[in-house]
Amino acid sequence: MSELSVTGGRDVHTVRFPVATPPAEVDVLIVGAGPVGLSAAVELTARGVRVAVVDRARTATLVRAGAMGHTPRVVEHFRRWGLLQRIRDAWTYPPEWNRGTRLVTSLTGHELVPVPRPPFTSRGGAGPRDGTTPYASEEALRRPQTVLQQVFLDRLAEQGVGVAGGWELRALREHEDGVDAEVVEVAGGERRTVRAAYVLGTDGGRSTTRRLAGITREGEHATEKRLRLIVRTGDISDRVGAAPSGSNIVVNHKASGFLAAVSTREWRIYAGPYPLAYEPAEDELLEIGRAAFGFDLDLELVSATTFYHATRIAETFHRGRVLLAGDAAHVRTPGGNLGEGFGDVVNLGWKLAAVIRGHAPRSLLTSYDEERRRHNWRVADHSLQRARRTQSTLDGIRRGGIPDDADLGPEAVRRRAEIGARLGRDRVPATGVTFDERYDASSAIWYEPGQLDSEPRWRADVYEDDPRPGHRAPDGHVDPYGGTLHDRLGTSLALLVLTEDRAVEEAFVAQATARALPFTVIHLTHPQARAVYGTGNVLVRPDQHVAWRGTALPDAGAGAVLDRVLGGGGHHDTGLPGLVAVGSAGP
Numbered sequence: 001m002s003e004l005s006v007t008g009g010r011d012v013h014t015v016r017f018p019v020a021t022p023p024a025e026v027d028v029l030i031v032g033a034g035p036v037g038l039s040a041a042v043e044l045t046a047r048g049v050r051v052a053v054v055d056r057a058r059t060a061t062l063v064r065a066g067a068m069g070h071t072p073r074v075v076e077h078f079r080r081w082g083l084l085q086r087i088r089d090a091w092t093y094p095p096e097w098n099r100g101t102r103l104v105t106s107l108t109g110h111e112l113v114p115v116p117r118p119p120f121t122s123r124g125g126a127g128p129r130d131g132t133t134p135y136a137s138e139e140a141l142r143r144p145q146t147v148l149q150q151v152f153l154d155r156l157a158e159q160g161v162g163v164a165g166g167w168e169l170r171a172l173r174e175h176e177d178g179v180d181a182e183v184v185e186v187a188g189g190e191r192r193t194v195r196a197a198y199v200l201g202t203d204g205g206r207s208t209t210r211r212l213a214g215i216t217r218e219g220e221h222a223t224e225k226r227l228r229l230i231v232r233t234g235d236i237s238d239r240v241g242a243a244p245s246g247s248n249i250v251v252n253h254k255a256s257g258f259l260a261a262v263s264t265r266e267w268r269i270y271a272g273p274y275p276l277a278y279e280p281a282e283d284e285l286l287e288i289g290r291a292a293f294g295f296d297l298d299l300e301l302v303s304a305t306t307f308y309h310a311t312r313i314a315e316t317f318h319r320g321r322v323l324l325a326g327d328a329a330h331v332r333t334p335g336g337n338l339g340e341g342f343g344d345v346v347n348l349g350w351k352l353a354a355v356i357r358g359h360a361p362r363s364l365l366t367s368y369d370e371e372r373r374r375h376n377w378r379v380a381d382h383s384l385q386r387a388r389r390t391q392s393t394l395d396g397i398r399r400g401g402i403p404d405d406a407d408l409g410p411e412a413v414r415r416r417a418e419i420g421a422r423l424g425r426d427r428v429p430a431t432g433v434t435f436d437e438r439y440d441a442s443s444a445i446w447y448e449p450g451q452l453d454s455e456p457r458w459r460a461d462v463y464e465d466d467p468r469p470g471h472r473a474p475d476g477h478v479d480p481y482g483g484t485l486h487d488r489l490g491t492s493l494a495l496l497v498l499t500e501d502r503a504v505e506e507a508f509v510a511q512a513t514a515r516a517l518p519f520t521v522i523h524l525t526h527p528q529a530r531a532v533y534g535t536g537n538v539l540v541r542p543d544q545h546v547a548w549r550g551t552a553l554p555d556a557g558a559g560a561v562l563d564r565v566l567g568g569g570g571h572h573d574t575g576l577p578g579l580v581a582v583g584s585a586g587p
Contacts, residue, residue, distance in 0.1 A: 017165025036326030097246030106294025364567025
């Protein structure tokens, strides 16, 4: 339910899934109505795929919500779905509370590592790129999962897409041309069979879809656990001000980790680590909460959910007609896993639609597993190592002592500066995690000769725009009034033409027309765009990744390139008119 807030936004505390009956037949049945599942429905519906969503739950609540922070790459996806402004408008605490993530001894205590606030008079990422602006046209965003779910549900309702809460997947029976999914109404026991061409499991870390498909997981089990708490306060504005910092990392003797607002009265706090079998008492958890705030206050423990520093990744993201995305496919040390789920959706959506619409063979879906599972392992390994390093740093700081907030003596000031310097050394950027979503082992990308042997290794803390096949296509403003290249790419395959020679363009257009393949041509005349891309023509996939580039076609021609990008299969002439859009961009 979305209620108006006294501060002007909407407090999305409870999201209610529609009361509905799953249809008898769809192209794709999505199991799980979390943000990943609902975004998959948005993605596929936009491509003309008939979908339905089921979830055993009837509601989702703010106080059980997980991810809050969304990287600029994730915000690019929101923008691409045409939902970014809706998501921005649906905040659950005033946006002016966001000041970046502060490292502090407590909410009312001392800042350990200064974090400059963004300037009031300019948006760093806005305006034409001049080589000094960020890699994306959008900034990071903080909104809880329930906001995303409500926005996605609203869009799906507008499009007439069926979402049914209170229905649980019980069985999968795959046959030659589809899969029968048996679902049961949790409350009444009614059984229905939904026949789908494909089933997409987005039903979380304990995925029923994954289990029924017989897919196991790999990776390290946790040796200890942590708790994510939601605590509710009264009016504390007399102690923290009317607009307190909404995102903080606290370091003191009792509390460590995030203290982050989820609404004007509810905050997320981390507790632990604890032995796996240990169950902390409520009073113990509330004491950690008070330490995070830095003063004595009445707190109500609203929820406590367990999480682990561990990596559990499915052995495959694709088996037969069953696919996995989000936590059903990969669970790792917290910090960005929802964003990786959205990355799964964007990678898979265009491929699944191409297969269902007859533009590509089923073998294209193999590249989903090849690309996303390798990427998720890369990020998961980094996240686990970072978490262990952070815990080691914290243990060392606590052994050396952390002054009480009330201690303003010179020794306390010196020690806090020392702690800040130590934390600052670990506070490295994660631009590689955010943007370097490279696919360097895919059967559906036409790599350049020697490319994979010569590329710099992936690094979590480094990213540079890279126009080579497999990499995210560098973005930029193609319209002085604000339109970006990623906006212009749209949702089809696109050819960037950065030369006056149109022979390659004509060959691709002819092939796309023969295949009735949605295809966009974009002429980029800006010298900087031509310098960034470094060649005459660049084929970009609908997920904004480069598939091929060159000044001339390979000997086998444009058809061979499209065959590779669409999964290595052949094609037949459908006799239908091609859907080709041609345009130019650049001053």
